[in-house]
Amino acid sequence: MTTPTAARPATPETLPRAFVGPGLDPARARGNGFADTRRAFLTATRLGWLLEANWTDPVLFFIYSIAKPLASVLILVFMVNVISGGGSTGLRAFVVVGSSLWSFVFSGVAGLGWAILDDRERYRMLRYVFVSPSDFVVVILGRGVARVAVGLAGAIISLAVGIAFLGVDFDPGRIDWPVLAVAMVLGLWAVIAIGVLIAAVCIQTRQESWQYPEAVAGALFLVSGAVFPLSVLPPFAQAVGLISPLSWWMEGVRRALLPHAPSAIGGTTSLFHDLTGAVEPSAATVLLALSATGVLVTLAATLAFRRSERRAKDLGLIDRTTGS
Amino acid sequence: MSSVYVNRPTASPQAAAAWDTRRQLLTNVRGIGGRAYPRVSGILRERSWLFFEILLPFMTTSGFVFVYRALQAPPAYIGFVVLGGAMTAFWLNVMWMMAAQLYWEKDQGNLELYFTAPVSMMSILLGMAVGGMAMSFARAIVVLAIGAIVYGVQFQIEQWALLLAVFALTLAALYGLGMVLASLFLLWGREAWHLTQLTVEPIYFVSGLNFPVGRLGALGALAIGTIPLAVGLDAMRQLAFVNAPGLGGTPSPGIEAGILVVMTVIFIGVARWMLTRLEMLARREGKLTMRWG
Amino acid sequence: MPADTTGAPLAIDARGIRRIYKTKPPVVALDGIDLQVEPGELFGLLGPNGAGKTTLIKILTTLLLPSEGTARIFGFDVVTRTKELRRIMNMVAGGEQSGYGMLTVHEQLWMFSQFYGLGVREGRRRVEELIEAVGLAEQRMQRVSTLSTGERQKMNFARGLLNDPWIFFLDEPTLGLDVSAARSVRDLVRAWQAAVPGRTILLTTHYMAEADELCERLAIVDHGKILAIGTPDELKRRVQRESIFRLELDQLDGGPATLARLPGVTSAVIAANGRQEGDETSQTVAVNLALEGDAALGSVVNALGGIGSRIVSLQKSEPSLEDVFVELVGRGFDEAEANGSPSSGGRDPTDEPPAHAERPPTREPAEVGR
Numbered sequence: 001m002t003t004p005t006a007a008r009p010a011t012p013e014t015l016p017r018a019f020v021g022p023g024l025d026p027a028r029a030r031g032n033g034f035a036d037t038r039r040a041f042l043t044a045t046r047l048g049w050l051l052e053a054n055w056t057d058p059v060l061f062f063i064y065s066i067a068k069p070l071a072s073v074l075i076l077v078f079m080v081n082v083i084s085g086g087g088s089t090g091l092r093a094f095v096v097v098g099s100s101l102w103s104f105v106f107s108g109v110a111g112l113g114w115a116i117l118d119d120r121e122r123y124r125m126l127r128y129v130f131v132s133p134s135d136f137v138v139v140i141l142g143r144g145v146a147r148v149a150v151g152l153a154g155a156i157i158s159l160a161v162g163i164a165f166l167g168v169d170f171d172p173g174r175i176d177w178p179v180l181a182v183a184m185v186l187g188l189w190a191v192i193a194i195g196v197l198i199a200a201v202c203i204q205t206r207q208e209s210w211q212y213p214e215a216v217a218g219a220l221f222l223v224s225g226a227v228f229p230l231s232v233l234p235p236f237a238q239a240v241g242l243i244s245p246l247s248w249w250m251e252g253v254r255r256a257l258l259p260h261a262p263s264a265i266g267g268t269t270s271l272f273h274d275l276t277g278a279v280e281p282s283a284a285t286v287l288l289a290l291s292a293t294g295v296l297v298t299l300a301a302t303l304a305f306r307r308s309e310r311r312a313k314d315l316g317l318i319d320r321t322t323g324s
Numbered sequence: 325m326s327s328v329y330v331n332r333p334t335a336s337p338q339a340a341a342a343w344d345t346r347r348q349l350l351t352n353v354r355g356i357g358g359r360a361y362p363r364v365s366g367i368l369r370e371r372s373w374l375f376f377e378i379l380l381p382f383m384t385t386s387g388f389v390f391v392y393r394a395l396q397a398p399p400a401y402i403g404f405v406v407l408g409g410a411m412t413a414f415w416l417n418v419m420w421m422m423a424a425q426l427y428w429e430k431d432q433g434n435l436e437l438y439f440t441a442p443v444s445m446m447s448i449l450l451g452m453a454v455g456g457m458a459m460s461f462a463r464a465i466v467v468l469a470i471g472a473i474v475y476g477v478q479f480q481i482e483q484w485a486l487l488l489a490v491f492a493l494t495l496a497a498l499y500g501l502g503m504v505l506a507s508l509f510l511l512w513g514r515e516a517w518h519l520t521q522l523t524v525e526p527i528y529f530v531s532g533l534n535f536p537v538g539r540l541g542a543l544g545a546l547a548i549g550t551i552p553l554a555v556g557l558d559a560m561r562q563l564a565f566v567n568a569p570g571l572g573g574t575p576s577p578g579i580e581a582g583i584l585v586v587m588t589v590i591f592i593g594v595a596r597w598m599l600t601r602l603e604m605l606a607r608r609e610g611k612l613t614m615r616w617g
Numbered sequence: 618m619p620a621d622t623t624g625a626p627l628a629i630d631a632r633g634i635r636r637i638y639k640t641k642p643p644v645v646a647l648d649g650i651d652l653q654v655e656p657g658e659l660f661g662l663l664g665p666n667g668a669g670k671t672t673l674i675k676i677l678t679t680l681l682l683p684s685e686g687t688a689r690i691f692g693f694d695v696v697t698r699t700k701e702l703r704r705i706m707n708m709v710a711g712g713e714q715s716g717y718g719m720l721t722v723h724e725q726l727w728m729f730s731q732f733y734g735l736g737v738r739e740g741r742r743r744v745e746e747l748i749e750a751v752g753l754a755e756q757r758m759q760r761v762s763t764l765s766t767g768e769r770q771k772m773n774f775a776r777g778l779l780n781d782p783w784i785f786f787l788d789e790p791t792l793g794l795d796v797s798a799a800r801s802v803r804d805l806v807r808a809w810q811a812a813v814p815g816r817t818i819l820l821t822t823h824y825m826a827e828a829d830e831l832c833e834r835l836a837i838v839d840h841g842k843i844l845a846i847g848t849p850d851e852l853k854r855r856v857q858r859e860s861i862f863r864l865e866l867d868q869l870d871g872g873p874a875t876l877a878r879l880p881g882v883t884s885a886v887i888a889a890n891g892r893q894e895g896d897e898t899s900q901t902v903a904v905n906l907a908l909e910g911d912a913a914l915g916s917v918v919n920a921l922g923g924i925g926s927r928i929v930s931l932q933k934s935e936p937s938l939e940d941v942f943v944e945l946v947g948r949g950f951d952e953a954e955a956n957g958s959p960s961s962g963g964r965d966p967t968d969e970p971p972a973h974a975e976r977p978p979t980r981e982p983a984e985v986g987r
Contacts, residue, residue: 063522064518064519064521064522067523067526068521068522068524068525068526069525071525071526071528072525074529075525075529078529079388079391079534080395082397082401082535082570083395083396084395091395095391121431122431205370205372205376209372210420211376211377211416211420212377212380215376215381216376218380218381218383218384218387219379221383221387222387227391228387228393228394229394232390232393233390336625337691337705337783338692340705340783341693341702341704343704347734350734350736351733354731354732354734354735354736355732357731357737358729358730358732359728359732361720361724361727361728361731362719362720362724365720365724366717369719432715432716433710433713433714433715434715434716434717436675436678436680437715439680440679440680440703440706440708441703441729442703442704442733442734442780443731443733443734448732604682607679607681607682608682610638610675610681612680612681
């Protein structure tokens with residue numbers, strides 16, 4: 001008859017140091033408020049950066065970060081050149097700025113959704129993140145920040161290439177810095193909010209939803225005045241564009257960088273003109289509209305995320321893996 | 325004792341391992357069907373793809389349509405964009421549902437099961453592609469149909485047979501290329517996923533997805549010689565929009581069909597060679613089962 | 618080609634297998650493995666995590682190339698004859714999360730039947746049979762993503778049997794399963810192997826009891842090397858050259874010295890006094906006896922009868938594979954230095970004795986010992 005080897009009982013002297021603690025402290029359940037939130041955000045950001053950047057050497061990573069936005073810019077510049085020839089600098093500037101900024105939009109919109117899918121399907125850590133005391137949405141935001149940063153860098157570089165090589169008429173002395181700063185901050189906020197909305201959807205969907213964030217970004221591309229004025233669209237589409245913070249953000253940044261660039265929102269045939277009588281929105285109008293639409297999207301995103309979280313807990317979606 | 329545990333009547337493992345050509349072929353054909361099955365059933369069981377993979381991408385294509393409208397381009401250019409948008413579906417199927425799929429399979433632990441099965445990896449890859457084709461076809465049809473109806477695209481087709489042949493050859497060459505790329509994924513692992521992402525937009529650019537590739541000059545010529553999407557799309561545009569302005573500077577559809585035939589043969593041949601060689605390399609590096617590699 | 622005495626090739630013939638991962642620093646996962654498994658054996662690889670068991674299985678199942686050495690399965694080289702090999706083997710790993718969550722159990726298995734060349738109808742029939750055999754009849758239309766761990770492993774096991782392999786590789790098949798599920802899997806393994814002579818199984822595990830229960834022969838692996846090969850009994854005899862018994866007697870006149878003087882008795886030590894039965898406490902004497910062999914027990918029993926002692930209970934204590942492992946792993950790289958003294962059974966004298974022996978530490982001269 002086999003006898004199992006008897007385990008030696010642990011004594012305080014033999015316990016690993018890591019196991020010895022001060023005992024149960026009820027105060028721990030209260031947490032440390034903002035300090036915990038900040039720590040969770042910074043840790044998630046660092047994690048997101050490590051995951052985003054550790055797959056290759058810096059040179060290839062650099063190429064990867066700019067190839068996509070640059071190619072998008074080139075596609076549109078060629079489209080303009082094919083039709084309008086090389087002389088249409090105004091139009092070219094319009095599409096270069098819009099397309100460059102759009103890469104930033106894409107990374108923000110996709111980043112959070114992909115963080116959810118990454119953690120759930122690939123790393124299978126989502127459940128552990130979820131049950132940790134850190135706020136789930138804070139962690140997801142942190143994870144998405146790395147992609148947003150990469151997207152922003154790509155946008156800046158594309159813009160620089162456009163200015164240097166694609167004939168964009170740009171005068172740094174004429175930049176409206178206050179408008180630019182406010183528009184960028186509000187725009188970043190709006191992009192992140194849309195990203196949270198997409199993340200809420202990704203919590204519910206299966207593995208093949210990797211393309212969903214890209215599809216949403218592509219759809220928003222249509223109604224955001226990124227590469228053509230909204231006035232070209234039918235009125236109902238223009239209306240959608242006017243309630244999208246991305247349209248106002250594009251307008252604000254374009255106006256700040258290129259004061260004489262045509263307006264994407266205004267125009268004599270635009271819905272904006274029909275509603276307000278003004279040909280173009282003023283800077284103040286742009287920033288105000290950006291704030292208001294940003295708030296709306298933030299509210300929608302918050303509601304959607306919380307609801308999605310609850311449904312995910314209901315249906316056990318946090319730790320499922322799918323695949324076909 | 326359950327009959328399921330009783331062995332089949334083979335005298336020895338050597339006899340059991342000796343499959344004739346017919347059996348090998350049948351196994352590979354069955355492998356295609358087997359691997360296509362989860363994809364097809366996934367499409368039928370979760371319908372969110374109808375919104376995210378058809379409607380929304382159609383809106384992306386519409387974005388480029390409106391760029392041309394803003395530029396007051398000739399109507400033919402709208403047709404170019406619509407056709408390009410339709411073919412994007414197949415390109416994405418090849419890249420994400422086939423080439424990059426091996427990376428996901430490794431992640432999930434299925435890759436090693438495929439390698440230990442007596443079925444060719446080419447069959448598995450083809451099964452993935454075939455399974456995803458339902459989605460791709462649906463997307464292409466929606467883009468073409470709505471493009472024609474909503475945006476008033478007028479197709480002028482004189483050689484239907486050649487157009488269909490070019491389409492079929494484009495798919496064949498695309499899937500051959502997909503198999504070549506899939507074998508690289510075996511080795512590069514996670515890097516390959518990022519590289520696929522990296523190449524999407526640049527490929528769209530050099531393939532002339534939204535404008536005639538002939539306008540790219542030497543770069544366009546290079547693309548026509550190397551990228552199935554570029555040459556196939558150009559040939560289909562010439563056949564679907566006969567005498568449309570802007571198309572020029574590229575070979576005739578007949579020649580481009582010939583290029584596609586050559587591409588198909590080369591890609592499938594190279595894929596076969598590479599899958600074998602790179603499987604050995606991946607086995608040597610331990611990358612077939614290394615989850616994070 | 619290497620062969621057993623009947624001329625048929627060995628089921629597994631691995632010689633000098635080394636596997637080095639080119640990480641920084643390089644990891645030597647296998648360091649010269651020689652292994653021969655006969656057809657029809659249920660052979661075990663027992664070792665801790667990181668010992669190299671999974672690496673060896675991956676080499677044998679054609680997923681990994683060895684850095685050095687050769688391996689053949691039924692004569693087919695694992696490096697060059699992968700096509701043939703894959704037709705006659707299959708593998709199942711424990712803790713597998715593979716599979717397509719959206720498919721049902723039936724669909725998942727049918728899909729794999731196609732990869733193994735079964736016809737559409739033939740595949741369906743075989744899948745139905747296997748689902749019944751592994752006890753998943755109620756779950757056949759359930760989605761894979763909703764299966765419990767034990768059910769998923771049964772499904773994996775069924776997948777492994779689809780092509781009726783000549784050799785079946787099981788890599789920690791009961792990992793993460795509860796007692797009942799693990800027992801089910803082990804029963805399936807035994808039943809499958811027993812059904813037809815010639816079926817070979819290579820099982821890796823770090824559960825000692827599982828190896829002891831299932832394996833006809835096993836190899837103890839650590840740090841990429843095989844430390845010992847043999848049947849479970851042979852391996853246990855390495856650490857225990859004596860037979861250890863625990864005797865409970867109603868009385869023992871003259872103390873344990875009476876027994877220690879008997880031929881074949883190596884030591885006799887009092888273990889404990891007294892045992893409780895229900896509400897009564899009866900005085901008994903428990904003695905741990907170390908005998909040179911089981912045969913010496915007869916003289917002990919006779920002697921006890923002669924002095925009027927009655928045996929209340931008699932229990933033989935055997936070493937477990939865990940004791941073997943502790944013995945070997947602790948000594949694996951020190952064997953050359955220690956010389957394996959017969960009185961210590963090859964152990965380092967400063968080591969604690971295996972728990973099964975219940976041999977007391979060195980005693981005062983007044984107590985009898987070796």
